[in-house]
Amino acid sequence: MEEKKEAAATEEATTSEWMSRPNMVSPEEERFRSGGTKCRALNLVSIQQWRKKRRRCARGEETTAGEMNELVDLRCMDGEAQPIALLNGKEDRYGGVEVNLMEVEPMTAEEFYAKLDVSLKAWKDQGKKGIWIKLPCELLSLVDIAIKKGFTYHHAEKEYAVLTSWISDLPSTIPANASHRIGIGALVLNKNREVLVVQEIDGVFKGTGLWKLPTGVIQEGEGIWAGAVREVKEETGIETKFVEVLAFGESHQSFLERKTDIYFLCELEPSTFEIKKQDSEILDAKWMPIEDYVKQPFIQNRENFRYMANICLKRSREEYLGFSTVLTKNLTGKESYLYCNTADFLNGKLDHASTSLFTTLFRKCFCLT
Ligand SMILES: NC(=O)C1=CN([C@@H]2O[C@H](COP(=O)(O)OP(=O)(O)OC[C@H]3O[C@@H](n4cnc5c(N)ncnc54)[C@H](O)[C@@H]3O)[C@@H](O)[C@H]2O)C=CC1
Known part of the structure; x- marks a missing residue:
């Protein structure tokens, strides 16, 4: 009866909760025992070692600092353990990595923690700077873990949140959220x-x-x-x-x-x-x-x-002139509007940059005179 209660509570508990309660069975362990685990990096031996350690932590015989790192290490120590795959990331133009979790298989908090941990170590070794993680609403329970690993909120849209972490020793150049x-x-x-x-x-x-x-x-x-x-x-x-x-x-x-x-x-x-x-x-x-x-x-x-x-x-009273639009293209070829004072074109203060500018200019001359 007690065990059942504990199992039900476990389902609802977030990973951070069960990590801090040493006697609980983790969702990952539960799945492992029933033969349905998705996390191939875990096995019973490492789980048992890790649980013993958590009990020692709970009794105050060991510090809890680095507890999650221990889990990762235990996984790696075990002979049968599989290497943990890095999070799938794309290099950005500024020496950083963008991780988009919008279209990946759902992952447990434990899997995410393990992958994020090894990924951050690898990226740091590779000299990467800004790390971006895009989390869909379905995976927002992972925010807690990312924040514990040094990420902060960057921005959110209806369908996702983006978190960033600057892992370089150089000063951060991550651009601010829309201001x-x-x-x-x-x-x-x-x-x-x-x-x-x-x-x-x-x-x-x-x-x-x-x-x-x-x-x-x-x-x-x-x-x-x-x-x-x-x-x-x-x-x-x-x-x-x-x-x-x-x-x-x-x-x-x-x-x-x-x-x-x-x-x-x-x-x-x-x-x-x-x-x-x-x-x-x-x-x-x-x-x-x-x-x-x-x-x-x-x-x-x-x-x-x-x-x-x-x-x-x-x-x-036609005593004031403003800025009208000139359709141009930006560096990437996208439409871009320049708002400028066409009176200065009339006075010859600026160069006529494009055909559309002439069109605008003539339209403005016609409208204003
Ligand atoms: N109202 C004015 O006379 C002036 C407005 N402006 C500028 O015009 C722009 C728009 O101003 P406003 O129309 O006063 O903007 P606003 O922010 O009051 O409203 C914009 C729209 O959002 C809706 N909205 C805003 N807050 C809402 C809320 N909490 N719940 C539900 N609906 C909400 C409003 O109903 C409206 O449709 C701003 O950039 C403002 O600086 C500038 C000078 C004067």
Whole structure:
């Protein structure tokens, strides 16, 4: 009866728990005894030796330091033990190793520990520097072990977490997790110099009565200009074409506690004018004379809002120029947008770098004159 209870508890116990309770039967040992072990590196002799050692540790006759290393050593000491395979890793461009556990056979905590231990030793001998481990949600129970072996969280996505460890004696160059969030505010002006404004149902401006520009956050893989067009369409139903980035601002520790928020004030040209507001987020939306928008006390009483509103006002009078987009390619051949002041091209201050630049330039000349 007692044994059964212990076995049931073992199933639920995490590896770290059963490692610290010397009388428990480990899941690995249980599987070995029933003939179904997956870990060929273990055999009964080494398990017994190891359990004796754990009992001695529990009685205080031996230190527990390095207990898991002992397990690995015992495995290697035994004549019948098989060598433990390294974790399957891919070299990165900076002298490190990337281990992707997204598509490997599930492994027990014990197997992972043993493999990680021998892998780290091997990689250290080989002079490797940054070690990256990508763990799918199904293997997140292994995080504990990686952390005990010196790894720290780097970042997480819905499907996985990534941990890193810098094993070189040189200073770490592992890049930080994403540090910024990108948002947009959209200036949409019609021919009567009315600006498209909204009131939001929730958020910081709830209940203030402020008529504000449509704002939003750029999605993964989305261009700033495309995100601005999408947000305006979603919130107000108005179709637009991107014209320019008028200004951008940054504020630190403004998102998820530690992230910097960068927002781009964009001008968009409307091609439809009938408002169909988004019911889930927008309380009301309308076209408002730009002077009335700027005069709102909430805006006049806050320096950054006043600055942005004045830029919008100047822009509505065609007294201000921003940055428009030039489609280019980055080093790896991916599409990359350059946001630049085309007025300087007009004045001959910059070289005309590409055909698409000329196209943009002529479009801008046409729009602005
Ligand atoms: N709101 C404004 O008037 C201004 C906004 N900006 C910039 O515009 C960008 C976007 O600003 P906001 O629209 O105010 O962003 P926000 O962070 O308040 O909201 C963005 C979206 O996420 C949703 N959301 C945010 N936190 C949520 C939560 N805890 N639970 C559920 N939904 C949540 C909101 O409903 C909204 O759809 C930022 O970069 C900001 O700096 C810049 C100046 C003024």
